[in-house]
Amino acid sequence: MPPSENDNQSREPGSTHSDLSGISRDVVQAGSVSGGVHFHAHSAQDNPGGRVPRQLPAGxxxxxxxxxxxxxxxxxxxxERPERPVxxxxxxTAGAGKTSLTLRWANQAQGHFPDGQLYINLRGYDPGKPITALEALHRFLTALGVPAAALPPDTEAAAxxxxxxxxxxxMLIVLDNAATISQVRPLLPGNSRCLAVVTSRSRLSGLTVHAAARRLTIGTLKEPECVLLLRTVTAGYRPEDEAEQLIELARLCARLPLALRVAAERAASQPHLRIEELIxxxxxxSALWDTLSTGDEDESGAVRTVFAWSYRALPADSARLxxxxxxxxxxDFGVGAVCALAEIDTRRARQLLDGLVAAHMLEQTGPGRFEFHDLLRAYAIDQAxxxxxxxxxxxxxxxxxxxxxHTAGAAQTWIRPxxxxxxxxxxxxGVKPLSFTDYDQAVDWAEQEQFNFLPAIRAAVKAGLDRHAWRFALVLWxxxxxSTPAAEWLTIGQIGLEAARRAGEPLGEAELFRSLGFTHVKINNMAGALESHGxxxxIQRDLGHRQGEATALNALGLACLRWRRLPEAEAHFREAAAVFESLNSPHWNAVVLANLAAAHCQAGRLPEATDAIHRVLAYQREKNNKRSIGNALHLKSGVHLDRGELDEALQTAQEAVELALDLRSHVLEGYWLLALGHAQLAAGKSADALVSFHRSATLHRRLGDRSREALAWNGAGAVHQHEDRPEEAADFHRRAAATQHELGFHWHEAMALDGLAIALTGVDAAQSRRRWTxxxxxxxxxxxxxxxxxxQRMEHHLTQTG
Structure with a gap:
C-alpha cells in the first residue's frame, strides 16, 4: 500500500527537495533544439496569452x-525608487471620496506602470461578506495569466x-475598500517597481509598521470646495445658485462628496425649484432622521438623510426597483437579474436603471452591469x-x-453538453432566463456572474430554499x-451537498459527491477525491441505483489510478465492468475496459493490457470515437515501447497526437505527447523528443496540471542524459522530483529521482546513491x-556503485 499524499510531509526530503521551492512555476522554453531546453522565470512576456492587465475602472x-x-x-x-514596494x-470616513480620489489619480498615473494595473473592490464595509484575501489573490493571478487549475487552494501558497x-x-495595484490588514497584507506586491494603493475607513496602522506604508487621511471638503462640486454637477441644468445657499446645502450633507453628489443631482433634476425649497x-x-436615530455618527447620519431625501423624490417604480x-x-448585477427581481421587461429595466444611475443612487460598472456604493446598498436593504x-x-x-x-442550465448546454x-x-x-446562441456567449455570462454564484447559493440556504441551492450548485459544476478556479466551486459544492441532505434528495447528494470527487482530483487532493467518490x-448502493453505482466505482478507480494505487483501481474497474455488463451498456463497458488497460500498462502486465487495448480499439473505431481511439493508441504505444517494438511505438503515439490535434484538445495533446516523446527518444530521435517534451510541458503549464508538466520535465532530463549532458539532465530531474514530492505523486517522484541518480553517477557518486536510496x-x-x-535495476546500480 503506497503512502497517502500527506506522508511526504513527515518524510525527510533531503537536499534534493529542500532547495527547490517554487520551481514548479518555471516554464519550459525551447530555444534551438541543439541548445537544449531552458527555464525562464514567469514574466509578462512569457505568461500564457501575454496578458497585461488593465483593470482600473473609469473615474x-x-x-x-x-x-x-x-x-x-x-x-x-x-x-527615487525605494528599496521595497511602496x-x-x-x-x-464613509462617503469622503476615497475611491473617487484614488481612481482619479490612478487613471492619470497609469502610464508610469507599463506592465499593467490591478484593481479589486474588497467590499470590507459592504452589508454582504467581504472579499477574502484568497479570493482576491485568485482574481489577480488569473488576470496575470495563471491558469485556473494552477491556482493554489490556500492563501499562503497563493500569496x-x-x-x-x-x-x-x-505595476499599480489598487486595493479598494479594505477593512482589515489581513485582507490587504497577502495582496502586497513583491518587488520595488510596484505600487499598492489601499483605501479604507480604518487607518490600517499595522501596514505602517510592517510594510512601511505612507498614509494620506482625507476628511470632509472645505466649504469653497463644496460649492465648486455642487456647481460643477448642476452646471447647465439650473441657474447658478448663491454661494451662501450652497454652503448651507453642503452643511446638511456634512460636506461629504458622496452626499453632495446625490444632493446636486437632485437639484439638477428639479431646476424649477428654488434652492431655498430644496434646502x-x-x-x-434631516429633522425626521434625527428623531429616528441615536445621534451617534453625525456624518453617517447626514449621508443617510440625503439618501432618504433623494429616495423619496424617485418615481414609485424607480424607488421599488x-x-x-x-x-x-x-x-453586482446585470439587466436579466434585475428583470427577474422586479418582474419587469428588459426595456423597462434599462429605463429604470438609467434613472437610478443618473440620480447617483446606483453605479454602472460596464455594459449592462451595475453595483451599489456600500452605503447605498445598506440603505436599499433597509428600505426593502x-x-x-x-x-x-x-x-x-x-x-x-x-x-x-435556469440561465446556468442554458449555459451548461454549451459549456459541458x-x-x-x-x-x-x-x-x-415573470422569470425569463437567458438563452445562448454559442459557446462564447455562455462563457461570457458565466464569467460575468462568477462572483454572484456563491452569494446566491448562500442566500438560497438562508431563505430555506435547499432544493434551489443544491440544484444550482450541481448545475454550476x-x-x-x-477560468473558474476549482477551489471556488469546491465551496459551492459543499454547500450544495449539505442542502441536498437537508432536502432529503439522495440522488442530488450522490451527484454532488461525484462532482466534488472530480474537483478534488483537479486540485491533487487524493483523500478528498476518495472520500467524495466513496x-x-x-448512496447509489443504498438506493439500489445500479447505473449510478457503476459510474461511482469507475470514478473511484480513476482516482486510485491517478495516484497509482493499482490494485484498488483494478478492483473498482472490474466491479464497475460487471455492473455495466449486467445492464447491457456497451459504451460504458468500453470506457471501463480502457481504464483497466491503463492500470495493466502501469503495472507492467503487458499481455492483459494488449488484449484489453485491442478490444477497446475495435469497438471505438467502429463508433468513430476519436477521443477514445486516441487514448487506446496512447496506451498501445507504451506497450510497444516496453516490448522494444520501437517503430510501432512511434507510429501509434504519432497517430494518437494527430487525433488530439484533430479534436483541438490541448489536454489530450499534452498527455499523449509524453508517449510520443518517449518513443522518439527510444528510437534515437532525441531532437524530436525534446520538442515533444517541450510542447507537452508548455501545454500542461497552461492547463495547470503540474504533475504532468513535471513528467515532461523528466522526459527532457532523459533526453539530455542521452545526449551526454548530465548537468542539464540533473536540473530537469530535480525540478520534476520537487514538484511530484510537493503534490504527493510518489511513483513519479521516484522515477525522477532515478533519473537524477543516473545523471549524477559520473559527477557525484555519493549523491547518486542517496537519490537511488x-x-x-x-x-x-x-x-x-x-x-x-x-x-531490481536500482538495487543493481547501488551494488555497482557501492
Missing part, C-alpha cells in the same frame, strides 16, 4: 477638488505565487425591509434564484466558466511487475 465624471491630495500622491512618482493607504508572478514588472425639504428630512436591488446577494412585506421579499428572491438556476442535466421545475411566472458510491524507499510500497523490475 467619476466631473471630478473636482482634492488638489493637495493629488499632489501628495504625485510625489510618490517623483521620488504602499500608500488613503483613509477617511507566494502572486509575489513572484509580477517579478520585475512595474428646506432636506432640512425637514432601488429597494428590491438591495435583495440581490452578490456584488421597511416597505416590502415578507412575502414580497421572499417572492423576489425566489424569482432571482430561479433566473440564475455531455454532462447530465439537472431536473428543474418550471420557473415562476458544468456551467461555471473554464460517498457517492454508498530515496527512490527505493518510495517504491517499496509497490509490488506489481513493473515496480519489481525497477527495484
Amino acid at each position: 467619476v465624471s466631473g471630478f473636482v477638488n482634492r488638489t493637495d491630495e493629488l499632489r501628495d500622491l504625485d510625489e510618490v512618482l517623483a521620488g 504602499v500608500y493607504v488613503i483613509a477617511g 507566494a505565487m502572486y509575489r513572484s508572478a509580477p517579478a520585475d514588472r512595474s 428646506a425639504d432636506l432640512r425637514d428630512e 432601488f429597494r428590491l436591488l438591495g435583495l440581490h446577494p452578490g456584488p 425591509r421597511v416597505e416590502e412585506s415578507d412575502e414580497s421579499r421572499a417572492a423576489a428572491l425566489r424569482r432571482l434564484l430561479e433566473w440564475y438556476l 455531455s454532462r447530465e442535466h439537472v431536473p428543474f421545475d418550471e420557473p415562476a411566472g 458544468s456551467a461555471k466558466a473554464p 460517498g457517492a458510491l454508498a 530515496d527512490a527505493l524507499e518510495l517504491i517499496s510500497y509497490y509490488d506489481d511487475p513493473r515496480a519489481q523490475a525497477v527495484r
